[in-house]
Amino acid sequence: MTPYTILPKSHYLHTEHHDKSILRVVSINVNGLRAAEKKGFMHWLAQSEADVVCLQETRLTHEQWDDKFKLEGWFAHLFPAEKAGYAGTSIYSRLPFVSVKNGLGFDLADTQGRFVEAEFDLGIGYPIYIASLYLPSGSSGEEAQARKDLFLAQYQTILATWRKENKSVIVCGDYNIVHKRIDIKNWSGNQKSSGCLPHERAWLDSLYDELGYVDTFREVRQESDVYSWWSNRGQARAKNVGWRIDYQVCSPDWKDRTVNAWVYKAQWFSDHAPVVIDYVINPKQGE
Amino acid sequence: MTPYTILPKSHYLHTEHHDKSILRVVSINVNGLRAAEKKGFMHWLAQSEADVVCLQETRLTHEQWDDKFKLEGWFAHLFPAEKAGYAGTSIYSRLPFVSVKNGLGFDLADTQGRFVEAEFDLGIGYPIYIASLYLPSGSSGEEAQARKDLFLAQYQTILATWRKENKSVIVCGDYNIVHKRIDIKNWSGNQKSSGCLPHERAWLDSLYDELGYVDTFREVRQESDVYSWWSNRGQARAKNVGWRIDYQVCSPDWKDRTVNAWVYKAQWFSDHAPVVIDYVINPKQGE
DNA sequence: CTTGCTAGG
DNA sequence: CCTAACAAG
Numbered sequence: 001m002t003p004y005t006i007l008p009k010s011h012y013l014h015t016e017h018h019d020k021s022i023l024r025v026v027s028i029n030v031n032g033l034r035a036a037e038k039k040g041f042m043h044w045l046a047q048s049e050a051d052v053v054c055l056q057e058t059r060l061t062h063e064q065w066d067d068k069f070k071l072e073g074w075f076a077h078l079f080p081a082e083k084a085g086y087a088g089t090s091i092y093s094r095l096p097f098v099s100v101k102n103g104l105g106f107d108l109a110d111t112q113g114r115f116v117e118a119e120f121d122l123g124i125g126y127p128i129y130i131a132s133l134y135l136p137s138g139s140s141g142e143e144a145q146a147r148k149d150l151f152l153a154q155y156q157t158i159l160a161t162w163r164k165e166n167k168s169v170i171v172c173g174d175y176n177i178v179h180k181r182i183d184i185k186n187w188s189g190n191q192k193s194s195g196c197l198p199h200e201r202a203w204l205d206s207l208y209d210e211l212g213y214v215d216t217f218r219e220v221r222q223e224s225d226v227y228s229w230w231s232n233r234g235q236a237r238a239k240n241v242g243w244r245i246d247y248q249v250c251s252p253d254w255k256d257r258t259v260n261a262w263v264y265k266a267q268w269f270s271d272h273a274p275v276v277i278d279y280v281i282n283p284k285q286g287e
Numbered sequence: 288m289t290p291y292t293i294l295p296k297s298h299y300l301h302t303e304h305h306d307k308s309i310l311r312v313v314s315i316n317v318n319g320l321r322a323a324e325k326k327g328f329m330h331w332l333a334q335s336e337a338d339v340v341c342l343q344e345t346r347l348t349h350e351q352w353d354d355k356f357k358l359e360g361w362f363a364h365l366f367p368a369e370k371a372g373y374a375g376t377s378i379y380s381r382l383p384f385v386s387v388k389n390g391l392g393f394d395l396a397d398t399q400g401r402f403v404e405a406e407f408d409l410g411i412g413y414p415i416y417i418a419s420l421y422l423p424s425g426s427s428g429e430e431a432q433a434r435k436d437l438f439l440a441q442y443q444t445i446l447a448t449w450r451k452e453n454k455s456v457i458v459c460g461d462y463n464i465v466h467k468r469i470d471i472k473n474w475s476g477n478q479k480s481s482g483c484l485p486h487e488r489a490w491l492d493s494l495y496d497e498l499g500y501v502d503t504f505r506e507v508r509q510e511s512d513v514y515s516w517w518s519n520r521g522q523a524r525a526k527n528v529g530w531r532i533d534y535q536v537c538s539p540d541w542k543d544r545t546v547n548a549w550v551y552k553a554q555w556f557s558d559h560a561p562v563v564i565d566y567v568i569n570p571k572q573g574e
Numbered sequence: 575c576t577t578g579c580t581a582g583g
Numbered sequence: 584c585c586t587a588a589c590a591a592g
Binding site (some may be wrong): 575576577578579580581582583 | 584585586587588589590591592
Binding site for chain 3 (some may be wrong): 344427
């Protein structure tokens with residue numbers, strides 16, 4: 001279906017699966033898929049029992065995507081940045097793609113491989129979409145912050161349109177923004193740091209409070225000190241001085257489907273950790 | 288005496304030494320002193336019983352020359368290239384320097400840190416000079432070869448002058464030229480390779496045959512299959528597919544002083560190995 | 575501090 | 584294939 005669909009649809013139908021009533025979705029910024037692979041990421045993926053895995057910052061071209069990134073029983077689609085070794089998103093899936101779409105129709109998303117979306121048929125009467133988003137970092141200066149803010153503005157209009165269309169979607173990704181005090185260890189020290197700026201957090205507020213999207217991790221996990229990213233500098237990860245900036249942002253129909261969520265920290269593939277969420281495909285009425 | 292003289296001359300006088308009648312001189316292209324240090328080079332140096340050690344391709348600025356490169360009981364002088372992370376030569380010594388001179392008075396030697404010389408007083412009634420030379424590589428193309436050839440021409444006139452002055456000198460270095468068939472494993476396959484070109488080898492001939500300089504290693508070691516550099520590609524070093532391109536080129540007075548010479552291969556600090564030569568300071572008449 | 579690129583070897 | 588710089592995070 002795409003150059004990266006490595007097995008025919010028929011193969012999937014014969015693949016054993018942990019629980020057909022659950023959809024397990026993973027989001028992780030791999031900080032270079034080649035580096036993550038060397039740390040055992042592909043092996044973890046193969047035994048993760050995940051159904052759909054959204055990667056950010058793959059930093060990999062089509063040419064570099066060789067056999068060691070191919071998994072038996074999985075489909076994969078890569079959307080690299082035009083610039084080699086930079087950014088890029090990807091979706092791996094044990095479910096076949098109905099369709100795949102690169103980009104969002106604006107420059108930063110399309111030239112830097114910052115958004116890719118796959119359509120799936122879960123047999124529920126309407127299509128569902130799972131996307132991998134890599135929001136720009138603003139931490140390297142004013143220009144970077146301006147680009148990030150522009151991305152936020154352009155992307156927000158698209159998110160609003162999707163709600164009007166009643167699109168069923170899970171946007172996995174590295175949003176590079178913490179939402180609330182609970183999402184960062186050093187709240188007071190980062191009020192002027194990109195990723196924790198009031199207007200960035202207000203942008204997430206508007207997604208949830210005005211447009212009705214759901215942070216499904218927080219829906220089922222309210223405790224503090226759970227983060228998805230730690231700086232490489234100093235002993236940040238050892239001390240759990242982290243930020244929760246990787247989310248699965250869902251249309252409202254996924255709220256009641258969310259049954260479990262965790263951050264996988266046992267292994268260290270990247271400066272980000274995988275955010276894993278289990279969704280029931282057919283929730284019982286009133287449950 | 289220089290910014291890099293880390294101990295006063297008086298200290299040396301109290302330092303135990305293996306054999307005061309022998310001068311042990313080492314030449315090595317370290318391919319980045321920071322990388323070599325991580326592989327144990329500084330530790331090897333400390334216990335080498337060498338008196339003077341000439342380094343090439345230090346790839347280190349003054350600012351980067353920190354405590355881990357300082358050895359108790361040793362003097363050191365660094366001559367970096369103007370361009371950070373590139374080329375550069377250095378001399379470490381347990382003998383105090385009488386004087387130190389950077390460069391040769393022409394552009395390539397002076398801006399790229401390709402020649403540094405130290406004067407020593409061995410108590411023999413005249414000064415001796417030990418230099419570290421890093422001759423340009425010509426292997427990256429025609430322009431590089433032209434720069435190398437220009438260096439050879441300019442340096443040759445200086446070598447001729449030194450002979451007229453009867454200067455006593457040991458020029459340690461990475462000459463990036465093999466001399467004869469015995470100095471390279473794959474002779475026939477490299478007739479068109481920079482470093483094995485007829486005009487380059489003829490340049491070495493002229494040094495030895497016309498100017499009277501001496502390749503002191505070959506003076507005492509005539510066997511084949513002794514090399515000082517192996518490509519990083521493939522299994523070159525494991526298969527001993529090497530080149531002898533690192534020499535101690537001496538004025539004629541050092542010929543009869545040369546008592547032992549070897550290439551130290553037990554450890555692997557760089558793509559080059561240290562060339563170690565022992566000289567008797569006061570050879571007996573007629574010996 | 576870490577990734578991957580690039581130039582230089 | 585290896586080193587160090589660089590830009591980016």
